[in-house]
Amino acid sequence: MPASHLHQIIAALPLQRGASEPLFRQLYAAIKAAILDGRMSPGMQLPPTREFCRLLAVSRQTVLNAYALLTAEGYLDGAVGRGTFVSVEVPMAAPPARADAPGLLRPLSARGQGVVAAMRQVAIHRGPLRAFRVGMPRIDHFPFDVWNRLEARRWRRPDHHFGYSDPAGFLPLRELLCVYLKASRGVRCAPQQIVITSGSQQALFLLSTILLAPGDSAWMESPGYRGASGPLRAAGARVFPVPVDAQGLDVAYGVAHCPQAKLAYVTPSHQMPLGVSMSLPRRLALLAWAAQNKAWLVEDDYDSEYRYTGAPLASLQSLDRAACVVYVGTLSKVLFPGLRLGYMVAPPALAEALVQAKAVMDRHTAIVPQMALADFIAEGHFGRHIRRTRDSNAERRDLLVRGIARELGDQLACGPADSGLELCAYFRAGHDEETVSRAGLARGIELRPLGHYADPAAGPECVTPPGLLLGFAAIPPAEMAHGLQELGRILRGR
Incomplete structure (x- = not known):
């Protein structure tokens, strides 16, 4: 390549003076990009550092630092007295692919396509808060000063919990949740049945993945929460819509049209989005169907704390005598969504399997927020x-x-x-x-x-x-x- 053309390439390298990124890092990235896209070919000799400095109006130390990084990573070769060259080990760049050329991107697997497509229809909050945004608690009421103090106290006392933790979650938190759920929702459980998750969405994905095989049918309320049908579809389930009326999920319709379902997702205390509560006859019919067909029931109790006429309704899980209900709760609606803490209460025979599945997904949920929440509950702030x-x-x-x-x-x-x-x-x-x-x-x-x-x-x-x-x-x-x-x-x- 003629020296004049190489000088033009060097003079055109993009550098932003005054940016937060140091100039030598910018120069390193620019030369690396030029090598990878073929503007600087293998074996090409780069100009001496002083000439490089003149072309770009940078210090010699900036060029030396960039050269050192590129040499360490194998993009450049050089020795004193011999000069600096683009490494011959760097393969020739392939011609750039046209953005509209078909079949050039490696396709996702069928399962990957299902996972990606499953949540496309779920609405995501964008922009500042405004009327009438759904699914948002009142965050300005949350005692962040108290929460900050509790977290800071935990950070000041690091102990063995700051290593890898129990996939099931922080045991003191599970013990406190057990007491709370028994008192407020009638949930019958032991701490060993509770699994802390990164929000209820992770719980729904875990349950869909380990309770259903591809092709299994699952009942889904229609209208219903799209964030729950997404994980079901991602797991390869055949989602069967079941209508909702003034008494909640129409169990008789599901039994008549899809009796073979392996799972039913329900929001019995406060149906999403219609707001109705499932009647006692419907609850008993749903439990009877699940027991007879060895199906699972996923009870999503996403906002039962906020009942304005009387005490919160008893959970569906409290009526379960066949160990078929998995109770799912979230703290996003009670505390603040950014906390990303949820939980499952599983039948005893299922709990250990869910713990192992949780470990596969993310090992365990962040421990310090769990510790702070345990203190928040124990000191009475939660109530x-x-x-x-x-x-x-x-x-x-x-x-x-x-x-x-x-x-x-x-x-x-x-x-x-x-x-x-x-x-x-x-x-x-x-x-x-x-x-x-x-x-x-x-x-x-x-x-x-x-x-x-x-x-x-x-x-x-x-x-x-x-x-x-x-x-x-x-x-x-x-x-x-x-x-x-x-x-x-x-x-x-x-």
Whole structure:
């Protein structure tokens, strides 16, 4: 290559002066890229360091440091008095592939494609908080000063727990959760049955993976939580949509149309998204079917702490006499989503298998947050926080219900609103959910269509009247009032 052309290549190397990354690291990366893409070919002699300095207006030490890194990694060869060369061991660069050329990327496996596709339809929160974001607790009520103190205290006293830990989770935390769940939800368990997970989503993925073989059928509420159908599909299960009515999951429909299912996912205390509670006859029928067919029931009790009319309902697991219910809980809705702590309560015969599966996935959940949570519960902060947020959520729920009745009573009819962090509202007039939702985003509010939770493969039995799911727990009163005004303008075509 002519020296003039090489000098042009060197002079064009991208360097950002004043950037946080040191110049020698930038120069190292730029030369490495030029070698790998073929602009600097194997055996090519680079100019002396002083010439390099002149071309780029950098110090000689910058060039020497970059050369040293590249030589250590095998991109350059050189010796005093001989010069510096691109290593002949670096293979010639292949011609760059066209971005639109078919078949050039290595394909994912069939299982990989299933995992990737499974969660594409799950909505992810984006941007700042605004009315009426669903699934969000009121974070500004959380005592972060207390939490910071508890974590700092643990960091100041490192002990053997700071090595690899029990995949099942921090034992004192499991013991405290056992006491709490017995008292608040009637869950019958021992600490050995509890497995701490990185959020309830990890629990759902583990259960789908180890309880189902590819091709097995699983009942899924429709409408229902897409974040649960995703893991089922990723595991290769055949998801069978089962309709939901005022009494919860229609067990008789599932038995009549898919009796061979190996698992059923349910949200019996507060159905997602319709907000209904499963009646006692339906619960008993579901347990009887599972016992007779040796099927598993996954009870997702995602926000039962927030019940505003009376005490929380007893869990489905409390009625289980056939050891078929796996109880799944999350702390994202009670504390804050970024904590990423959840748990499973497994039947005794299943617990050890879930612990081993958890170890395969990530060895164990981060230990310091578990320790801090154990202290948070033991010192009474957990109970006080739940009581405080329950009262706050109830006030904001009342604001939303009254606001709908006052401003949108002719447009919306509220569904059950006695628990949870959101409520569903059905259109009284003919509105298209997606059109309303898009108009909301254009006006700065989030309106989740109820149709988002419907299984596309579900039959007419699973069709839910059109409407919206409206979150209220995290929405300040002024933002809620603004959201209701905008929603009213949208529904009235203004």
